[in-house]
Amino acid sequence: MSSSPVGGEIDLSYVMPCLNEAKTLPVCIEKAKASLAASGLRGEVIVADNGSTDGSQELARSLGARVVDVPEKGYGAALRGGIAAAGGRFLVMGDADDSYDWSRAHELVVPLREGRAGLVMGSRLRGGIRPGAMPWHHKWIGNPGLTLLVNLFCRAGISDSQCGMRAFTREAYERMKLRSAGMEFASEMILKGARNRVGIAEVPLVLHKDGRGRPPHLRSFRDGWRHLRYLLLATPLWLFLLPGITLLGAGLALAGLLVPFRIPVAGHVPDTNASVVGSLAALLGYQLVTLGLFTRVQHVLAGEPDPWGERFVAEFRLERGIRLGLTVLLLGLAGDLWLFSSWAGGGFGAIERWVSNLVILFSTLVVLGAQIVFSSFFVDVLRAGRPTDGAAGSR
Numbered sequence: 001m002s003s004s005p006v007g008g009e010i011d012l013s014y015v016m017p018c019l020n021e022a023k024t025l026p027v028c029i030e031k032a033k034a035s036l037a038a039s040g041l042r043g044e045v046i047v048a049d050n051g052s053t054d055g056s057q058e059l060a061r062s063l064g065a066r067v068v069d070v071p072e073k074g075y076g077a078a079l080r081g082g083i084a085a086a087g088g089r090f091l092v093m094g095d096a097d098d099s100y101d102w103s104r105a106h107e108l109v110v111p112l113r114e115g116r117a118g119l120v121m122g123s124r125l126r127g128g129i130r131p132g133a134m135p136w137h138h139k140w141i142g143n144p145g146l147t148l149l150v151n152l153f154c155r156a157g158i159s160d161s162q163c164g165m166r167a168f169t170r171e172a173y174e175r176m177k178l179r180s181a182g183m184e185f186a187s188e189m190i191l192k193g194a195r196n197r198v199g200i201a202e203v204p205l206v207l208h209k210d211g212r213g214r215p216p217h218l219r220s221f222r223d224g225w226r227h228l229r230y231l232l233l234a235t236p237l238w239l240f241l242l243p244g245i246t247l248l249g250a251g252l253a254l255a256g257l258l259v260p261f262r263i264p265v266a267g268h269v270p271d272t273n274a275s276v277v278g279s280l281a282a283l284l285g286y287q288l289v290t291l292g293l294f295t296r297v298q299h300v301l302a303g304e305p306d307p308w309g310e311r312f313v314a315e316f317r318l319e320r321g322i323r324l325g326l327t328v329l330l331l332g333l334a335g336d337l338w339l340f341s342s343w344a345g346g347g348f349g350a351i352e353r354w355v356s357n358l359v360i361l362f363s364t365l366v367v368l369g370a371q372i373v374f375s376s377f378f379v380d381v382l383r384a385g386r387p388t389d390g391a392a393g394s395r
């Protein structure tokens, strides 16, 4: 890594991730220098490179940029390395392929300087996309889809989640604690920015056709999936808890309603078959709920901000979980035994449909109760990993 900025007196750092951009780096660096001059702040241009083989590094140095060689591969890793080495209180990141107009980068810093935001997203949707600058499937599928999910999952309220030019304060960046190595870094920043309430603003900007004349590093499906995977893993509420609660509730309701009611579907009464489906849905639902809870406990232990998860970890008591599980289990068992004894008492005659449905419902409760007991133990297994907890049992 190169030396730190002269005297450490830098206000504004422009960080360009770069992988073989010799063709477009010079124009990006020149525009960035013009923007620094226009900003009136003391600034620096950093090129974060992790293995260019086309001489990008020497070129960047010869144009007065500081080159940071990052050993770890990937877009996110390059940016994290570059930002860690940067000296500015304010930072702007953006592609080195001349698709974003670096000469106007200081416009993104205005909301930061005014204290209106900690993270400023460029918005190509509001600023414009020049013809040929973005493939149609990014414009109409990938970008709107990921933006919708980010807004849904963390209420970021932004219009263009994949914009590669952004500005942030050092303080906001440190609060976000970003970890991604690949392109999903872009989604992680928004999610963590929203969760940590750094304050997100948007500035319209124009996307130009990049000047390098070769395919982008971004691979649509691989990187699209990495974004989606990141977002799902980071939001157990949407991946596990909401589907789980829905299935659990709907499954129990179906199995329960079929005991007193005959519900015809297309003129036929599926009855016992539908009860089985309801029971299986409920059990799958409960399993998803527990996976969601386990994930949130793990996130809390990993230091992610999650007030609800923290309360759950602090207030969870294994004994209460066991008590709840045993209550549900015994309720189901008592019901099954009652039905069995009355069947036996009646001389093992024909079983009415509503009785079969009730057996399914009670048996579902037995399994659910047992699952509650065992999953409670597992929550405690996870909680035992808490670094500061001495009361979580022997280890």
Ligand SMILES: Nc1nc2c(ncn2[C@@H]2O[C@H](COP(=O)(O)OP(=O)(O)O)[C@@H](O)[C@H]2O)c(=O)[nH]1
Pocket: 016, 017, 018, 019, 020, 021, 048, 049, 050, 051, 073, 074, 075, 078, 094, 095, 096, 097, 099, 164, 215, 216, 217, 218
């Ligand atoms: N250092 C580094 N830079 C990368 C890597 N992948 C992409 N970049 C840079 O990140 C920026 C964005 O990549 P690009 O291919 O333009 O993606 P797109 O604009 O989303 O299609 C460009 O400046 C690339 O040179 C990487 O693995 N390492």
Ligand SMILES: [Mg+2]
Pocket: 095, 097, 099, 164, 210, 216
């Ligand atoms: Mg690009």
